[in-house]
Amino acid sequence: MTATSVRVPHLPTVEPGRPLDPYAWVEEVAALTEPDAVVWCDGSDAERDALIAGMVRTGTLLPLDPELRPRSYLARSDPDDVARVESRTFICSDTADEAGPTNNWREPAVMRAELAGAFAGAMRGRTMYVVPFSMGPVGSPLAQLGIEITDSPYVVVSMGVMTRVGTGALDLIVAGAPYVPAVHSVGAPLTSSDEDVPWPCNRTKYISHFPTTREIWSYGSGYGGNALLGKKCFALRIASVIGRDEGWLAEHMLLERVTSPQGRRYHVAAAFPSACGKTNFAMLAPTLPGWSVETLGDDIAWLRPGDDGRLWAINPEAGFFGVAPGTGVETNPTAVAMLASDVIFTNVALTDDGDVWWEGLTPTAPEHLTDWTGQSWTPSSGRPAAHPNSRFTVAAAQCPTIADSWEDGAGVPVDAIVFGGRRATNVPLVTRAFDWQHGVFMGATIASEQTAAAEGTVGELRRDPFAMLPFCGYDMADHWAHWLRVGETLSSAGRPLVFGVNWFRKSASGSWLWPGFGENSRVLAWIVGQVEAARSGSDEGAVAGPVGLRPAPGALDVSGLGLSDDDLAELFAVDRAAWQAEADRTEEFFAQFGDRLPAPLRTQLAALRHRLTRP
Numbered sequence: 288m289t290a291t292s293v294r295v296p297h298l299p300t301v302e303p304g305r306p307l308d309p310y311a312w313v314e315e316v317a318a319l320t321e322p323d324a325v326v327w328c329d330g331s332d333a334e335r336d337a338l339i340a341g342m343v344r345t346g347t348l349l350p351l352d353p354e355l356r357p358r359s360y361l362a363r364s365d366p367d368d369v370a371r372v373e374s375r376t377f378i379c380s381d382t383a384d385e386a387g388p389t390n391n392w393r394e395p396a397v398m399r400a401e402l403a404g405a406f407a408g409a410m411r412g413r414t415m416y417v418v419p420f421s422m423g424p425v426g427s428p429l430a431q432l433g434i435e436i437t438d439s440p441y442v443v444v445s446m447g448v449m450t451r452v453g454t455g456a457l458d459l460i461v462a463g464a465p466y467v468p469a470v471h472s473v474g475a476p477l478t479s480s481d482e483d484v485p486w487p488c489n490r491t492k493y494i495s496h497f498p499t500t501r502e503i504w505s506y507g508s509g510y511g512g513n514a515l516l517g518k519k520c521f522a523l524r525i526a527s528v529i530g531r532d533e534g535w536l537a538e539h540m541l542l543e544r545v546t547s548p549q550g551r552r553y554h555v556a557a558a559f560p561s562a563c564g565k566t567n568f569a570m571l572a573p574t575l576p577g578w579s580v581e582t583l584g585d586d587i588a589w590l591r592p593g594d595d596g597r598l599w600a601i602n603p604e605a606g607f608f609g610v611a612p613g614t615g616v617e618t619n620p621t622a623v624a625m626l627a628s629d630v631i632f633t634n635v636a637l638t639d640d641g642d643v644w645w646e647g648l649t650p651t652a653p654e655h656l657t658d659w660t661g662q663s664w665t666p667s668s669g670r671p672a673a674h675p676n677s678r679f680t681v682a683a684a685q686c687p688t689i690a691d692s693w694e695d696g697a698g699v700p701v702d703a704i705v706f707g708g709r710r711a712t713n714v715p716l717v718t719r720a721f722d723w724q725h726g727v728f729m730g731a732t733i734a735s736e737q738t739a740a741a742e743g744t745v746g747e748l749r750r751d752p753f754a755m756l757p758f759c760g761y762d763m764a765d766h767w768a769h770w771l772r773v774g775e776t777l778s779s780a781g782r783p784l785v786f787g788v789n790w791f792r793k794s795a796s797g798s799w800l801w802p803g804f805g806e807n808s809r810v811l812a813w814i815v816g817q818v819e820a821a822r823s824g825s826d827e828g829a830v831a832g833p834v835g836l837r838p839a840p841g842a843l844d845v846s847g848l849g850l851s852d853d854d855l856a857e858l859f860a861v862d863r864a865a866w867q868a869e870a871d872r873t874e875e876f877f878a879q880f881g882d883r884l885p886a887p888l889r890t891q892l893a894a895l896r897h898r899l900t901r902p
């Protein structure tokens with residue numbers, strides 16, 4: 288090296304499929320980011336308590352009244368760092384084709400150089416935490432390991448809730464098990480500690496994924512989906528690629544166990560787009576007598592074909608990062624009970640007595656609050672007190688309906704797969720797919736109205752296939768082909784039935800046609816009834832329509848709901864002209880995938896059009 292050469296920062300080199308020495312890698316990341324200190328986290332209570340005490344001192348966490356909400360805290364984010372940033376989420380596969388037309392692709396070498404510039408010195412003045420974790424029970428054959436490096440104590444504590452952090456994971460990594468290297472920085476280096484702010488972040492953000500080397504580099508945001516790298520970045524974007532290569536599925540799905548009055552157990556996995564009801568469906572309190580629902584997961588499921596021809600699923604997470612608004616005693620008493628203590632709230636409102644509040648927690652708002660931005664608020668303020676994407680972070684074990692076997696590494700056998708979206712019009716309350724290929728078509732054609740969970744215009748209809756549009760680490764059409772292949776590896780008796788649901792249909796006057804929440808147990812009862820019928824080789828309880836099988840008259844229990852016949856008809860109405868228009872939009876949507884679109888999906892679209900033309 289000559290005296291005049293300039294040191295060009297670069298990311299550590301990671302070779303696909305080659306062991307990555309965790310100590311050398313951490314050292315290289317530290318050399319790049321230049322933190323004041325490096326701390327290896329063990330996931331202990333003492334470590335968490337010390338981090339929380341530090342964040343209370345710096346104002347990152349506000350302790351709630353310990354009498355009202357023991358060991359719980361409120362974090363207020365920077366007002367510009369409240370959701371996932373899809374426009375800054377990158378899939379850096381070797382070729383643009385591999386990422387597909389719905390992902391933001393960047394050439395790996397170009398992105399590495401750009402990231403190196405951003406990460407150089409990014410942790411100056413801060414502590415770098417090294418967080419070893421397992422997605423799935425430590426040592427489970429379905430689990431995967433990772434190390435997240437972060438300069439945010441909020442991220443360390445949240446990862447401790449959402450994943451299994453600690454020496455168990457580190458021991459496996461040190462022994463040579465493969466792991467996903469994931470680096471996160473808020474992108475706010477300090478020259479002196481007194482210039483810090485409660486929620487440091489950077490206006491420039493990168494949420495970058497390198498599928499070939501299984502790496503994640505996240506910069507500039509402290510918000511959950513961007514910064515808790517075990518969740519969307521690893522358990523969906525990177526894991527979907529690992530699953531493609533290894534023959535399993537990483538999906539944006541809740542997982543639940545339904546027990547009928549006869550004591551029969553069924554397992555249901557359901558994919559709904561962000562903020563479209565997964566947490567609520569996973570914790571549903573059935574209104575139908577004799578039924579029960581137990582929770583296994585509320586956001587992500589990993590599903591793997593077993594030797595027995597069935598599809599086995601685990602929830603790789605250890606906690607819930609749920610939407611607060613709309614969570615109330617009326618809608619989700621289970622979640623409200625789960626939030627009684629030991630919760631980190633982000634961007635909800637603060638009551639005058641030191642508790643939290645959000646829209647929908649109680650039917651009427653308190654007379655005075657401090658809103659999520661720290662401003663004084665009254666019901667006449669004309670703005671929400673809690674951010675629409677405000678969230679709670681809580682351990683899964685705190686859920687009153689958590690299944691006793693939720694940490695069983697073998698997983699549960701899935702009987703039914705449900706796809707859903709938020710559709711004010713057109714889409715019936717519940718539809719059963721004719722077969723697996725039709726089910727994959729249903730998943731591939733989900734459209735939903737945009738919510739506050741990501742940046743964008745709330746309410747706008749967008750395609751969100753498999754509820755995975757923002758989360759699939761490779762070409763979406765290849766993902767559908769993968770689903771078709773996985774279906775073929777399952778036995779005909781073991782293959783789950785597939786359903787589509789829509790809780791969000793509205794009447795002409797704009798009110799919900801379906802009461803939703805606990806009443807969704809009525810739909811679940813029909814779904815598992817169909818599973819039983821299919822096992823005995825019948826379609827009893829269902830009649831075929833143009834878009835799929837629907838409940839036969841009387842087969843869906845709506846007793847006591849006070850639904851008018853007109854409302855019930857409207858809930859299941861299929862407007863043929865509107866569906867032909869929908870088929871046109873599907874064709875346009877499919878066209879962008881070119882030759883990668885699996886032929887069976889083209890066939891399904893043609894079959895749908897044909898059925899729509901028949902009386």
Ligand SMILES: Nc1nc2c(ncn2[C@@H]2O[C@H](COP(=O)(O)OP(=O)(O)OP(=O)(O)O)[C@@H](O)[C@H]2O)c(=O)[nH]1
Nearest residue numbers: 561562563564565566567610612613740790803804
């Ligand atoms: N009308 C109606 N609203 C619902 C129903 N289920 C959930 N919601 C509302 O939808 C919003 C989001 O629900 P969640 O269950 O948190 O959504 P999610 O899919 O888990 O969201 P992510 O965590 O972003 O993946 C909340 O405001 C709920 O109150 C339902 O059956 N009917």
Ligand SMILES: O=C([O-])CC(=O)C(=O)O
Nearest residue numbers: 371511512519561586740
């Ligand atoms: O990822 C997040 O920030 C929250 C979430 O579950 C989603 O948006 O689907």
Ligand SMILES: [Mn+2]
Nearest residue numbers: 539561562586
């Ligand atoms: Mn989600």
